[in-house]
Amino acid sequence: MNYGFLLESIWHPPLAFEETAMPKAPPELELQALWFAGSFGRDFRLKDGRNLRITQFGEWNLGPGPDFAHAAIDIEGSHFTGDIEIDSSPLDWESHGHSTNPAFTNTILHVAFNPPSMETFIRTANHRQIPELLITPGQLSDALNLPSRQTAISIPGRCIHPLRRMPRLSLESLLEQAATHRAANKAKRFLHTATAHSIDSALFQATAETLGYGGNSLPMKLLVQRAPISKLGNHLETTEAILFGTAGFLNPDLHRLAPEDTREYLLTLWQNWWKVRPEHEPPESRRPAWKTHGQRPANHPHRRVGALSVLVQHWPAFRKLALASPFSVKALTDFLHGLRHDFWSHHHTLTSARSRRAISVFGKNLALELSANHLIPLALHENRLAFPNYYKHRHSATNQKLKRCAIRLFGSLETAKPWLRRLSHQQALLQIYSDFCLEDFSDCADCPFPEQLAQWR
Template sequence: MNFPEDFLHYVWQFRSFDFNDLQTTRGENLKIINPGLLNKNSGPDFFHAKIEMGNTTWAGNVEIHLKSSDWLKHNHQVNPAYENVILHVVYQHDAEITRMDGTILPVLELKSRISKDLISKYENLFLTLTDFPCIAQIGRVDELIVDSFLSRTLIERFEQKTNAVTETLNELNGNWDETFYRFMARNFGFKINALPFELFAKAVPQHIYARHKNNPHQIEALVFGAAGFLNDHFEEEYPLKLKAEFQFLQKKYNLTPVDVSLWKFMRMRPQNFPTIRLAQFAALIVKANHLFSKIMEIKNVVELRTLFENLPVSDYWKTHYHFKKVASSVNIQIGKTSVDNILLNTVALFLFTYGKHTATQYFISRAIKLLESLPAEQNAITSKYTEAGVKMTNAFASQGILQLKKHYCDEKKCLSCGIGIKILKQA
């Protein structure tokens, strides 16, 4: 018996056992009319079941254990919540159980009714040491089954991400523009510098930029100054002017710069240096202040991309990766992959969250459509599933895969996974 109780939940729920000539352990004829609804909270495992014992039809709950004696180990004998259990389903019957009123609890033993082949299939999934349990079988599962479950995991992923957005939105008293600005800034950090970007965005609220929207130099000064990069000695004209401008703005708005030591440069391509990302972020603010309002109006993915293309980045960064460090030639525009990353992780997320928050299906549908328009992400996780035979044609599928890996495969929740259940059912 090398399986958990969850396996028996699956066996009972899908009737994956020999249910011909069923009898209780006390010899009563048994017929399952309805196995009930799986309960994932406290209380009996299945609610609203319906069975026939002898000539009587019973409606109530079903409790499932590996052994009958587990009822006692779990102290169900003193819990009134289990008094309406009409059948105790176990793998091995090793003890008679009585209810609180003294009546004997009917038991169905499954030990001789579950095929060894099914148990073997489950063990092959659950005990695998590969990158994910069904790596050898998933490529043979019907695409409709896979796509259907990935749709579910994608929605799960975005609903979980929505919680973080809602938390910040509440903190900012329902200010969608400011909330979007903070998440956009964090996205510009692309994981490695996400935290300092977030701290920098908190240091300079978006409404301050609006007062200087016609002065790109002042916006650049606010960005690099608040990020902590202007607390140095310079000789070049561009950083000297930024520093002088920020000293004035810092006093005017009482700004506290981020500790410059938080920014990471090691093991990064120069075009991904935080200084280049900050220059691009400043240019984005110059080009389109109050981005959230604009994004809510744009429906076409091509038009959305144009917001992040041809940014008016200062010419200084064409020959610099960092202040005081000259380079021969620098690509100062955001690459297509990075733009897609922003559209996926910030724009689509906010469309989805706004739709959920306002109960407006229109914006949720726009978020889904945007994901379907973006290419699938290519990383160490998605590549493993692609190699195993899963087809990922867009970001909708790849986001679903990331959720599948983290919350189902890594946690060995094969019996809660539509793909895992299908594999177990296959002959």
């Protein structure tokens, strides 16, 4: 038995499961980011049955009008260029006033979720019909890395006993299969973005997403989609200005309110941002919603954007290590941990006082997260890393999600401790948790996973 067969045997039989018509849709901004990243792929079937291929995903629109400009699509061999609008529901086209707004006249595709009960007709102000694409629940679930069905009401702990009774070799086999399954899904997601844009764009987005762990993954991803690596120059000050300005962190008075030793740096940022501001500044309504409260100083979005700007200056060296054959986790971690910056090696935020002690621009734990969630999966997929080499890497840090997962499956952190020491084991537990558990800890009385464990060999 392998992990894929286990999933198939559990979810496909006619068991007593609740099935939802559509997973709870994330905010519209996240749906737009998923679309632009290529998470849904590029080949679709339109509402009217015609085949659609996205030739070019376009660019984020920083002004009024549709979400993406300069896009290109192919419908049954006919090529169209123009804008793409993404809405949570097909009904939003009318309710948002797009049908009478001249700014939407050049729209060539309307993408929506949550199919309505009534028929919709998407048209422009001059009554031209716009092709409609409805993203299915399965496509959304895959893009969100969610199981396509949700488990029935569950009780925490029904798999505790079978997992404890499993022979160690059987449990090792289960975790290896789950880790491999998770890596394959992550590699597929990375390659979707690479196919939609470029390998550098996919690597830049993956790195930004990792830097956003702790509540800012989506804002970081939106930031680099709007300020892509292809548009950032080799000049450090310009790169920093574009990233911090596009993020919405700069204003003309910032340097006046800051500690004296940071004023020159902030003034330079603002002066450089002012030169490129018209090309990069999004309207206020489309600025990322940054999480700044309740953050550890090391996780503050100012620091994470700072780390990203430093990395851009070392992009060729970083790219070489990230895509190396064979891929070396240690080489990449040492490189990232060794990055330095005159300002960010001693400041937590744009306006914080200087720290006497040096601060890592890109910490080792964060570097390991980047490898585990993006670079190792890609390297495994491309045969640049063998699983035994993945298996040997240890990672002592555990976040809240991993702790919840460990307690759910093993009953306590102490019991789970032997299975929390390796990167591959951590990823495997997260995958099992994602595939078979709900975070509400309700009732898993009817879940077949514990019984299936007895058959694992």
